[in-house]
Amino acid sequence: MNADAPPSTNSGEGGGSSDEEDAAVRAVVPENVTAWIGATHHDDLGDWMWDTNLIVNYTNWVLGQPDNANATDDQEDCAAYNNTNVTAAYNTTGWEDYHCLDTRPFVCMIIQIGRAHV
């Protein structure tokens, strides 16, 4: 684990790799909570990777994300699931990039004999 990495998930794919898995993640992240999902941005690779070093192929970014909002220090390199609905018109439920040193709960996926459980 590098200094930029958030607390690790078990499988490294806490955010899910399909609509079905992503819905399962949403189901375990309490309302108004944002939780790490185990994906980090790698500038050298120009891509998002799971903790297992697999490239993130499925995404559920909130509109406008990832935005690396702290671009001055280039630190929004960790993905989290934001289960917050600010207004009906601006649904923020989904993935956002945040500063990797933020303290947040995290989603952990457990693989059980060929089946994935969040």
Ligand SMILES: [Ca+2]
């Ligand atoms: Ca962001």
